[in-house]
Amino acid sequence: MKKAHIWLPVVLVAQLLILGAIVGKRERIMANGDVVYLKTMPVDPRDIFRGDYVVLDYELVHQAKGVIQNNNISTDNPYLRLQPNKRGVAQLVSVDSNKPQEGLFIRGFSNTVNYSEIPQLRLGIEKYFVEQGAGKELEALRGQAQSWQTPLEVQVALGEDGTPVITGHRFSPIRTRTRFADLEDTLPQRDRSPQHLEFSIENNNLATLSVFDNKIHCGFTLVHAETLRPVSLNRDCSEAALERTELSAGATYQVTIDLSQPQWQVKGQSDPLSLAGVDGAWQGFRLLYRDQSGADDGEQIISARFFRRGGID
């Protein structure tokens, strides 16, 4: 060990090579990768080593979980194939076990411990590091539960192997509000059973936004909050035609859904159940609007997560 110090430069060179490799890969992706936007739902914690960050909860990850669960896909690295809409927001096309040969795709990670039946899936870009204090500002711009909320859309460059690198962000031009119209918040939570969910969509700054819906709100589906898989039976909707409503900038479309109606019943053990009869007060749901007109600029709009006892994220 007497002349061990001659190895010190080797350690330094190895360190610099490792750092260089990590930095070089990301810089190459940022310079040459295809760019898409991923819609998110953030919160604001802090990392002890890297300061403030915003947790990014990607909509398409939830959708991919539903696909993985539905198709029993088992792999540590699922590949999410994407198709951007006219605004550049990525829509999920499929989830593959193997790396696609062409097109846009992101490599996911699902090798975390899984304590539930819901598949685990991450993209490796769930933390958006910001200057100390800036996370709070983003949070304020995003909006609070039960008030108007604007999703963050994260700009991501994609590498050839599906590695995503965050390169920026913007706010969605569509904002939403989710609340219960008949929530009796003076009652203890266990005694609450609100039935009327109010979901509002506002065209914040698009030229026009088309919403296809009808009187019994067949344009909307009740979905599982984690996997975005439909849970409502949407009875009476198979034949019902949808009407188009054009929202100019600043206009709002509001639906009030009576969750006790048969249309919003979910599959039970034998008979359909109303939401109030679903086991587990912790089970969350969302209302999902998907443009069914077939237009390639169609938007998917998702409500905040809500619970049958009236809680809303």
Place this chain on the structure above:
Amino acid sequence: MKNAYIRWLREQTLQWHTSGIISEQQQQAILALYPEPPNSNWGQWLINAFAGVILGLGVILFFAYNWQDMHRYLKLLVIAAACIGVATLTWTLQRKNPPPPLANGMGLLWSMLFGAAIWLVSQIYHIDEHYPNFFMLWGLSALALAIILNNWMHSLLALILLSVWAGAEVWEFNATLHPAQAALLGLYVFCWRFQPAWLLLLSAYVNLLMLLSGLYNASGEYPELMVLAACSLVISLGYARGTSTSQYQLRLGLLYPAYTVVLLWLLAFGFDAKQPGWSPGETPAHWLGLLTIAAIVLAFVTLFMLRNQKDNSTLEKSWHLVLLAISNALALSLAYFPEWLSGQILDLLFSLILATHSILFIRQGNRQQRGLMVGFFALLLAIVVFARFMDLFDSLLLRSLAFVAVGLGLFLVGWYYQRNKDVKA
């Protein structure tokens, strides 16, 4: 002689001189026999080490602020330049003979700065793929420096970082036997050879904890056997190290014999091998196979290292080690290939190993004239034979022969013990 003893001697001789028992010249003559070791600058070493670590943490927190107005290239340039500068300073100081205390502090600062660089890069590019990998890079770098600089402070830093890496893989990502544990085992072997006993022991416990957790993830059921087998591997290594160098004696004392007995007793009697209850799940069996092979290889390497040591004690301990490695191999193999051996053969094998251990301990107790030890293991040997022959053999003739053999054997032990005592007297 240790500083503490010299201080004690100085105080005592001063008292003797004051009481008029010895003269001042005699007091000085006594003290001259035990010169104080050269000043080791411990205080300075520690202060520099703390300074290095704290300064490094400061740099990490500084970058954690995440200045938006500072371009990412400038951030990278600053941290890379700091790393290169401190590394160069460390190298320059380490070339001096002996290196000054500042060299150690600079080395630790270098390690911390590399950590800062990793976190900074992941912050700049919002990387959140698999955070234990950051600790892997940081920990392996610290391990490299620990080995090169051969300093316990670097080893401790490496141990902390590698433990976080392994802990995250095992607890958060449900790993069974992960390369992180191999890195920890590597550090353990390094400590075994070069580092103070307390660090070796700490490293052994961390290794144990990780193996325990990983193996629990693997089996889900009946984890105790896996755990005991893993423990025996680590403790037997520590024990072997205790035999090979007197400088860093690891005083396991009674722990090792007691542990061995408990392990082997469970293997021989506590495990219903006829109905294996292992559920390996999706664990890659080859990892366990590798661990088993490693146990055997390590045992024989140790034996090889001790080959020139002629004293009986070392050879006995080496045989303990080999027997324990064989037990490990059997237990772990059985976990994944329960069809290999029938329950009865296994019971017999583990019982034979336990009996052999007992005989070795009796021999050791005889040589060291430790009556309690001889008595305990003689009794244990008798119990093993009694219990085993009751459940493995129906023939009364065989049972009686076994009891006759054990009875005669115990007489022999008593006679041998007395003879040794007389010879020594």
